[in-house]
Amino acid sequence: MTLAAAATTAAQATTTAAHATTSAAESHGFLSPTGVEIAFLLVGLVTFAAAIVTVTTRQLVHAALWLVVTLGGLAVEYLLLTAEFIAWVQVLIYVGSVVVLLLFGLMLTRAPIGRSPDADSGNRWAALTVALAAAAALVWVVVDAFRTTWIDLDGPAAGSTEATGASLFQNWVLPFEALSVLLLAALVGAIVLSRKAKADAATAPESAPAEGTPAGRSEKEGTR
Amino acid sequence: MNDALDVTLRLLIVFGVFLTFPLIIGQTEHKVMAHMQGRLGPMYAGGFHGWAQLIADGVKFAQKEDIVPAGADRRIFQLAPAVALLPYLLVLLAIPIGPDEGAVGQVIDAGVFFVLAVMGVGVLGSLMAGWASANKFSLLGGLRTAAQLLAYELPMLLTAASVAMAAGTVSLPGILDAFEWWWLPWQIVGAIVFFVAGLAELQRPPFDMPVADSEIIFGAYTEYTGLRFALFLLAEYAGIVVLCGLTTVLFLGGWHGPWGADGLGWVWTLLKTAVLAFLVIWLRVTYPRLREDQLQKLAWTLLVPLSLAQIALTGIVKVVIN
Numbered sequence: 001m002t003l004a005a006a007a008t009t010a011a012q013a014t015t016t017a018a019h020a021t022t023s024a025a026e027s028h029g030f031l032s033p034t035g036v037e038i039a040f041l042l043v044g045l046v047t048f049a050a051a052i053v054t055v056t057t058r059q060l061v062h063a064a065l066w067l068v069v070t071l072g073g074l075a076v077e078y079l080l081l082t083a084e085f086i087a088w089v090q091v092l093i094y095v096g097s098v099v100v101l102l103l104f105g106l107m108l109t110r111a112p113i114g115r116s117p118d119a120d121s122g123n124r125w126a127a128l129t130v131a132l133a134a135a136a137a138l139v140w141v142v143v144d145a146f147r148t149t150w151i152d153l154d155g156p157a158a159g160s161t162e163a164t165g166a167s168l169f170q171n172w173v174l175p176f177e178a179l180s181v182l183l184l185a186a187l188v189g190a191i192v193l194s195r196k197a198k199a200d201a202a203t204a205p206e207s208a209p210a211e212g213t214p215a216g217r218s219e220k221e222g223t224r
Numbered sequence: 225m226n227d228a229l230d231v232t233l234r235l236l237i238v239f240g241v242f243l244t245f246p247l248i249i250g251q252t253e254h255k256v257m258a259h260m261q262g263r264l265g266p267m268y269a270g271g272f273h274g275w276a277q278l279i280a281d282g283v284k285f286a287q288k289e290d291i292v293p294a295g296a297d298r299r300i301f302q303l304a305p306a307v308a309l310l311p312y313l314l315v316l317l318a319i320p321i322g323p324d325e326g327a328v329g330q331v332i333d334a335g336v337f338f339v340l341a342v343m344g345v346g347v348l349g350s351l352m353a354g355w356a357s358a359n360k361f362s363l364l365g366g367l368r369t370a371a372q373l374l375a376y377e378l379p380m381l382l383t384a385a386s387v388a389m390a391a392g393t394v395s396l397p398g399i400l401d402a403f404e405w406w407w408l409p410w411q412i413v414g415a416i417v418f419f420v421a422g423l424a425e426l427q428r429p430p431f432d433m434p435v436a437d438s439e440i441i442f443g444a445y446t447e448y449t450g451l452r453f454a455l456f457l458l459a460e461y462a463g464i465v466v467l468c469g470l471t472t473v474l475f476l477g478g479w480h481g482p483w484g485a486d487g488l489g490w491v492w493t494l495l496k497t498a499v500l501a502f503l504v505i506w507l508r509v510t511y512p513r514l515r516e517d518q519l520q521k522l523a524w525t526l527l528v529p530l531s532l533a534q535i536a537l538t539g540i541v542k543v544v545i546n
Contacts, residue, residue, distance in 0.1 A: 061297075061300075061355055062300075065300065065352070068348065084332070084333050084334055085333070085334045085337065085394075088334050088337035088338045088341045089337060089341070091341040091342065091344075091345065092337060092340060092341035092344060092381075095341075095344070095345055095348070096340075096341055096344025096345055096347075096377065097344065097374070097377060099348070100344075100347060100348065100351065100370050100373055100374065101370075101374060103348075103351050103355070103366075103370060104351075104367065104370035104371065104374065107351075107354070107355060107363060107366055107367050107370070108367060111355055111363075113295065113296070113297045113355075113356070113358050160333050160334075161333055161334045161337075161393075161394050161395075
C-alpha cells in the first residue's frame with residue numbers, strides 16, 4: 001500500500017515536472033545560481049542526511065522520526081519547485097498517516113528507549129546494493145527524460161492544484177486508474193488476511209464481521 | 225519594505241489570535257461548565273467573575289519546575305510540546321475570516337489540503353510525548369492517540385473533499401466565494417461528520433480515551449509539568465479554535481450571513497466559530513467517554529459510510545445542476 005502510494009506520488013511529481021518544464025535553459029547560468037536553487041540544494045542536503053540517519057540509527061523510534069524529517073524535506077523541495085498541491089499531499093499522506101501508522105506499529109510491538117543492539121541486519125550490503133541500483137535507475141530515468149529543461153519559477157505556479165489535476169485526469173488517467181486497482185487489491189488482501197487469522201484463532205459459529213481493516217479488532221460487545 | 229511590513233503585521237496579528245483565542249475559549253469553558261453543573265466557577269482572580277483565572281494559571285505553570293524523567297528520551301521528550309502546538313499556528317494562518325484580501329493570514333492555493341495535512345502533523349507531538357516519557361500509561365495514551373487519528377482522519381478528509389467538489393476548488397477563500405445558502409442542508413451530513421471527526425482528532429470529550437484520567441492518568445502527557453504541560457493544554461484549545469474556524473469556513477458559509485456581508489463579514493465568522501466552540505464545551509459536559517472499541521466502531525461503521533454517502537450525494541447534485 002505504501003509502495004503504491006509512493007508510486008502515485010512519483011507519477012504525480014513526474015507529470016508536474018513534465019508540465020512545468022516549458023521554458024528554455026538559455027537564460028540560466030550554471031555557475032550563477034538563484035536563491036531558490038541554493039535553497040533547493042541546501043534542503044536537499046538536509047533531506048539526504050536525514051535519510052541516511054534514518055537507515056543507520058540504532059534507535060527504532062528515532063529512525064521513524066528522522067523519516068518525518070526526510071519526508072518533510074521532500075515536501076519543501078516540491079514547494080520550492082512550485083508543486084504546491086503535491087507538497088501538501090506529501091505531508092498529508094506520509095507525515096500525517098504513514099509515519100503515524102509506522103509509529104503505531106513500533107509502539108504496539110516493541111519500542112525500547114535507547115539503542116536496540118539487534119536492530120542491525122546482516123543483509124546490509126545487499127540492501128545497500130539494491131538501494132544504489134534503485135537510485136541509479138531513478139536518476140538515470142529522470143535525467144534522461146528532462147535533460148536541460150528548466151522550470152520557470154517566476155511565471156504562474158506550474159504545479160498548482162488546477163494544473164496538476166488537469167494533467168493527471170487528461171494525460172495520465174490510465175496509470176492513475178491502474179494504481180487505484182493496485183490499492184484495491186492491497187485492501188482486499190488485507191481483508192482476506194485478517195479474516196483468515198480470525199477464523200484460525202477462534203472457530204466461532206458466527207461469521208466474522210464484514211470489515212477487515214483496523215475496525216475488525218472490535219469484534220466484542222459492539223454497542224455503537 | 226512595504227511588503228515586509230505587511231507580512232510582519234499579518235504574522236503578528238495571527239500570532240496574537242493564536243495566543244488570545246485559546247485562552248478565551250478556556251475561560252469560557254471554565255464558566256460554562258460551572259454554570260451547567262450548578263457552580264460558579266472561578267470568581268476571584270482579576271476581580272470581575274474571575275476573568276484572569278487562566279493568566280493566573282499561566283503564571284503558576286511558568287513557576288513550576290521543568291522535570292524530565294530519568295528514563296526518558298530527553299530530546300524527544302522536550303521537543304514534543306512544540307511539535308504538538310506549532311501546526312495549529314500554521315493552520316490559523318490559512319483560515320480566512322473576511323471576504324477581502326486583508327482578512328486572511330496567507331492565501332494558499334490548496335488550502336483544504338494544507339490545513340488537513342498540517343493538523344495531522346500535530347498528532348505526532350502526542351505520539352512523541354507518549355513514547356519518550358518511558359511510562360506505561362504514556363505509551364498506552366500514545367497508542368490510543370495513533371489509533372484514533374488513523375480512524376478519524378479518513379472521514380474528515382472525505383467530507384472536506386465533498387465540500388471541495390461542491391465548490392469546484394480547494395482554496396478556502398475560493399470555497400467561501402462559491403458558497404450559497406442551500407449548501408447548508410446539502411452538506412449537513414458532511415458538516416456533522418467533519419465536526420465529530422475533528423473532535424476525535426483533538427481528543428476532546430466524549431472522544432478523550434487517549435487521556436482518560438480514570439484509566440491512564442493523563443495519557444501521553446502524564447509525565448509533563450510546568451510550561452511544557454501548559455503548551456500541550458494550549459495546543460488542545462488552539463485545536464478547538466482551528467476546528468471550529470474550519471467547520472465555519474467549510475460548511476457554515478464563513479463570512480456569509482443574512483445581512484451585513486460586506487464590511488461586517490468577519491463578525492459572522494467569529495460568531496459562528498464562537499457558537500461551535502460553545503457546542504464543543506457543551507458536548508464535554510453532556511456525554512460520557514466512549515470506550516476504545518466504541519470509538520473505532522463509530523468511525524469505521526458510521527462516519528466513513530456517512531461521508532462516502534455525502535460524497536455521492538454531492539456528486540449527484542453537482543451533475544444535476546450542471
